[in-house]
Amino acid sequence: MPVSTAETATADGTACRTLYRRAADPEGVPPGADWVARTRAELDGAAGWDGGSGPPDSGGAGLDGLRGLVGTWAEEERDRYRVLCDGSGETAGVLAARAALACAPFAAHDGAWLQWMSAAGNADGTAALRLLALYASDVGVGGARASRGDTYVASLRAAGLAQYAEPAARLALDGRIADRDFYLPALLLAMSRLPDEFRPEILGADLCLTAVGAVPPLVAAAPLLPPGGRSGPGPGRDPVRSEHRWNTVRACLSPRGDDNRRAVTGFVWAWQALRRWSGDLHGDLRCARDPAYGMAELLRARAREGAVYHDRFLLAGRPVSAWLEECRADPAGFLEVLAASTLVRPGRSRESRLVNGLVLQRGPMFRVFSPEDLTVIRRWIDSLPREPGAPPAGPARPRASYPVPQETPCHLPSRRTPGRRSPDSGGPSDLRSAYFLLQGRPRTPALRRYTLDYLRGWLARSRHGIDRDPRPLLPAAWPRKGLRPWLLDQHDRHDRERATDGAPLPSRGELIDATVQLAPLTLIDGAWLQGFTDYALASSEHGRFLFETYWDELGNGMPSLNHPLIYRQVLAEMGVTLPPTASREFARWPGFREESFALPVYWLSIGRYPRTCLPEVLGLNLAMELSGVGGGYRRAHTALKEHGFSTRFVDIHNTIDNVATGHAAWAADAVDAYMASALQTRGPQAQSADWQRVRAGFRSLDPPGGFRARRAGHRARRSPRGRARGWEEAEA
Structure with a gap:
């Protein structure tokens, strides 16, 4: 599909590169309605939908039939590359380097198209949990630099080709990589930021990549890649894992509506794009033998x-x-x-x-x-031949032609896309509407303005009078020995407070009311960490702790361990049945008090800024994971047991949040990793400033509510100076 000159005249020189770079930003505003419409038309056109029984390439076959067709094509294409690269010596090394770089934009984000499939509003859904489990495997949950993309970049580094590979978005600046190599990964990354719009197409593309296995050009790159770096785009090549992924993704497609047709569209579009890319690259490598x-x-x-x-x-x-x-x-x-x-x-x-x-x-x-x-x-x-008229040195090669590289067509959204206004395009009007709108992953300019303003006010309150707060907070300076000793001290304090707490247990009615009012918060457990599902952060040195915590909060893909579902079971025992968390009815449910949404909206807001608000998120996460361990959860256990309710929710938190090997320990380790990095890369002054932000984040779980603190928050939301304090708004 042709694009206008205005769409491709970018700072990087091409639309595909620019889209790739923008789509890699976890905090960017995704493309608007016009880009969605044009891209969907492009996908439908590539898949060949003409009102018939299916795309031309599918022969009317469904997804299972397409799997066989694509698998056959992929093996034949790999054979073409084997023939092309048959040989050794200098030429094989040249072809291997070119092929490895051509695969890099895709392989460096291998699996990233699933990064936003889970959100606060669907965190208890079976399909979302299954897809999160697949994604957790792709990013090597819990391991530093353990994602499939990290593995590939490490292979490039070992081969001396990674000059522009870290962070992966910098690959767009690498002139050795052709524009065509960015098309498919750029569109998949952009669609991943719009899961509500492209979910079936994304899943169809994932099924295509599962059927393909290792992309054919990796055959040419094999001499430069160690065995662990040869997998390339798509899931593991082990037949059992591949079959599991296929069955899991197929099961996540709704049998209702047009999900299947749209999944076929995504499948065939991805196949078409792979065929075009692989064919062009094969021709390029054939020429490069000369x-x-x-x-x-x-x-x-x-x-x-x-x-x-x-x-x-x-x-x-x-x-x-x-x-x-x-x-x-x-x-x-x-x-x-x-x-x-x-x-x-x-x-x-x-x-x-x-x-x-x-x-x-x-x-x-x-x-x-x-x-x-x-x-x-x-x-x-x-x-060159040594004598005039003599044949070239070495084996005969096809004479290369030298065409000017052509730009690959790609729709590039404008920074400000008008699109169609929705009823909610003006932004939230109150806490309840904000809670509802923030349940998913949509990122409109209006929602961005609201969340940034809300965060400014909340964090200003959290900073106000922090050094005069009589409550136990983080130390005034980061302990050079790390936070583990401090963590153990806090755990001991929780136990002492519990032992000396003479407060009577709440009545049955008081317990039920408290449990109900906590539902808007607890049913989005982990929402402050959802930004760390982003591919670039999930396996980073500090982000890996936060992603693994998020993964645990949602039950590691198992509904029986999912914290929101367990909490709903407790509510059911109390005779309380709530609407689905992501529904407007939930936010408007009359049994909730207005103030019950204040902290949840803060969680949902800060979870959208994993990079901008990283120090505050680290502090909040530590406060959250430490808050009930050893004391609060044990008191809650006693109260629930006294009135005949299940204690599983608080029991599981008291164990997985433990200060030795659990979430509280991970939270402290994440802070320590970040602070050590800040000292090494930016120096003591920047580290000190970052520590104050971590402290504010720790206090933000329960900020002061007095008049002066509220006035500080109000001023921060109105004042440009308040907006610049601590962290700044990124360009939308």
């Missing part, structure tokens, strides 16, 4: 800068600067002239001035070419 092809690419890439300096040096009667200007469109002519010049000794690179005298320490082109550039030039010179 060393002149790599030399032509180098000339085209360096022509613009080189033309500035070579207006006095003549070759074949023309200034080299003129030849270089011509190279930007077609380097073939200059290649022939250069090969016949005195700068080159055909077949003998060691004797050629172009890669010897000119580039040595005293030469006029010292450091103009990188070591990689010099390897390309030497390979080209050595391939």
